[in-house]
Amino acid sequence: MNQHSRFNLPLCLVVEEGVFTRTDEVLKRYLPEIEGKKSLVITEKFLHDLYGDIVSEIQKDHNGAEVFEVVTADFDEAVTIAKKICIEDIKVVIGFGGGRVLDVAKYAAYVSKAVYICLPTNLSNDSLASPFSVLGTEGSSRKTLACKIPTAIIVDTDMIQKAPQSQTLGGIGDTIGKYTAVYDWMMASEAEGKPVDDFAYSIAWMCYDSIAHFDEKNITSVAFLRTLARALVMGGLAMEIAGSSRPCSGSEHLFCHAIEEYYPQIKISHGMAVALGSVGAANFQGRDDMKMLEVCRAYGLDIDPASYGIDKDLFYEIWSRAASTRPNRVTILNNTELNREWLDEIYDRMQNNK
Numbered sequence: 001m002n003q004h005s006r007f008n009l010p011l012c013l014v015v016e017e018g019v020f021t022r023t024d025e026v027l028k029r030y031l032p033e034i035e036g037k038k039s040l041v042i043t044e045k046f047l048h049d050l051y052g053d054i055v056s057e058i059q060k061d062h063n064g065a066e067v068f069e070v071v072t073a074d075f076d077e078a079v080t081i082a083k084k085i086c087i088e089d090i091k092v093v094i095g096f097g098g099g100r101v102l103d104v105a106k107y108a109a110y111v112s113k114a115v116y117i118c119l120p121t122n123l124s125n126d127s128l129a130s131p132f133s134v135l136g137t138e139g140s141s142r143k144t145l146a147c148k149i150p151t152a153i154i155v156d157t158d159m160i161q162k163a164p165q166s167q168t169l170g171g172i173g174d175t176i177g178k179y180t181a182v183y184d185w186m187m188a189s190e191a192e193g194k195p196v197d198d199f200a201y202s203i204a205w206m207c208y209d210s211i212a213h214f215d216e217k218n219i220t221s222v223a224f225l226r227t228l229a230r231a232l233v234m235g236g237l238a239m240e241i242a243g244s245s246r247p248c249s250g251s252e253h254l255f256c257h258a259i260e261e262y263y264p265q266i267k268i269s270h271g272m273a274v275a276l277g278s279v280g281a282a283n284f285q286g287r288d289d290m291k292m293l294e295v296c297r298a299y300g301l302d303i304d305p306a307s308y309g310i311d312k313d314l315f316y317e318i319w320s321r322a323a324s325t326r327p328n329r330v331t332i333l334n335n336t337e338l339n340r341e342w343l344d345e346i347y348d349r350m351q352n353n354k
Contacts, residue, residue, distance in 0.1 A: 007240045010129070012152045013233055015226045020054050020119060020156040023094075024061035027117065030152060034115055037091040039065035042081065042105040044073075047097050047121060054159075058094060058119070065094065073100040074136030075107075075143070082111035090114060095150075098167070099127045099134075099270070107133035110147035118150035121159055122167035123228050125174040125271050126248060129153055129236025142260065149240050155229045157222045168219050168228070170271025172299050175231050177252045177274040178208040179292065180281035180332075184250030187285075188330035197247075203238040204247035207231040212291070217298045251284065251333050252277035257325035258318045268308040276303050280319060280346050284336045289346075293353045304351045316343050 012030035019026060028035055039062040041055065048055055048069055059065045068081060085093065085108060093112075095105030096119045109116035110133075120128045127134065131149045134142050160168065182204050189196045210231045216224055238247035245253075255277030259266050268276075275296060282289040296303045305315050316338070323333040 007237075007243075008131070008149055009237065009240075010150055010153050010233070012154075013230070014153070015155040015157065015229045017157050017222065019154055020159060021057050022061070023058060023117070023119065023154055026154060027152060031115070034092050036063055037115075038089060039063055039092040039094060040081075040085060040090045040114075041065045041067045041094045041096055042101060042108070043067060043069060043096040044071075044101050045069045047101070051096075051121070051159075055096065058096065062092065062094065065092075070097070070101050070104050072136065073104050075145075078104045078107040078133070078135055079111065081105075081108035085109070085112035085114050092117065094119060096121065098122050099125055102128050103133040103135060106150065107135060107145060107147050116148070116150045118153045120153075120155060122163040123155075123160055123171035123225065123232055124167040124269060125170060125274075126232040126235035129233040130245070130248075131236065131240045132245060144245070149236055153233055155225075157225045157229075160225050160229070161220055161222075165219060166269065166272075168225075169299065169301050170269040171228055171232055172211060172219070173269075173271035173273075173275030173278075173296075173301060174248075175207055175211045175228065175235065176292065176295050177250075177271075177278045178204045178235065178248055179212070180252045180278050180285060180287075181246070181248050181250035182208075183285050183287070184281070184331040185246040187332060187335075188246070191330050191334075197242045200238040200242035200247045203234050203241070207235045207238070207248075212295045219299060249329075251281040251322065251331035254322035254325050254329070254331060254333060255280060255318060258322040261325055262321055263314070263318065266308055266310060266314075272301065272303075272308075275301050276305060276308075276350065277322075279303060279350055280343070281332060283342075283346050284332045289349070293349065297353055303353055305347060306351060312344055312347050315347050316340055319343060 093109035093114045094117045095102045137143050235248045256273035
């Protein structure tokens with residue numbers, strides 16, 4: 001069997017203004033077989049309160065769907081929801097929210113074999129379309145679990161424009177991280193003797209290019225939001241085709257994971273942590289980091305570590321622990337001897353990128 005005959009693709013990707021008020025019409029075109037099927041909307045209290053009218057419209061459009069409000073967004077809660085879906089013969093799961101809600105909804109739908117419809121309320125990272133869910137396990141620990149990409153992804157640009165701009169900046173950060181991720185993947189393939197899937201590699205590189213070279217740097221414009229949404233979704237497809245997160249996750253993500261796992265007191269989004277990590281990773285890879293710095297500056301991404309409470313000591317610590325977060329993942333860090341003077345220079349360049 002050809003490798004590319006084994007991957008799943010969403011049956012629809014729709015990016016339109018005001019589309020959340022007519023998801024039934026969209027799905028009737030692409031998935032007529034789910035019309036009238038018992039559905040469950042998974043969201044969280046904050047979003048339910050904020051967008052109660054839209055949630056009500058979605059419920060009405062989907063046969064009076066019940067709403068489940070996620071609280072802990074961890075593995076146990078995802079399994080609890082999956083049990084509910086199975087016992088109550090729910091056939092369609094609709095995730096309405098950001099990354100944590102969508103990861104829970106995606107995994108619950110996967111375990112229960114329900115059709116999963118993704119309605120993101122922000123574009124903060126590429127988890128909305130990835131074949132993985134990152135869920136809490138014990139304490140602050142998180143685990144990346146394989147699942148399936150959504151059957152349908154519907155993005156409402158009106159909704160994204162209402163989201164905090166910091167979330168959109170996070171999506172940009174996660175996307176430009178592919179610049180260093182694909183390099184690490186290629187390097188690892190040579191070291192491990194495992195071939196890189198050229199199609200997945202090309203898609204991941206295209207995601208980076210579409211944002212890095214987008215003419216209009218207005219992050220609230222509909223044209224840009226369409227491009228970012230598609231880039232994040234295509235990143236998910238690259239992972240699906242590759243059968244791993246390698247096209248989108250390299251040493252820059254290990255920096256991010258080190259913050260998430262060892263320094264939970266640092267308040268920074270996943271995507272912004274990836275952006276910070278990308279600058280260091282580009283340096284370790286022996287590449288000119290000016291491209292990363294210019295893209296971050298053009299979009300207004302604040303990559304000054306001090307803005308997030310990371311001083312030079314902590315910056316060095318985080319990078320020193322990064323490789324240990326995924327010990328089986330070969331990246332440039334396996335071949336890099338980190339030294340304080342070098343990391344201090346990188347820190348200064350990031351701090352002065354205004």
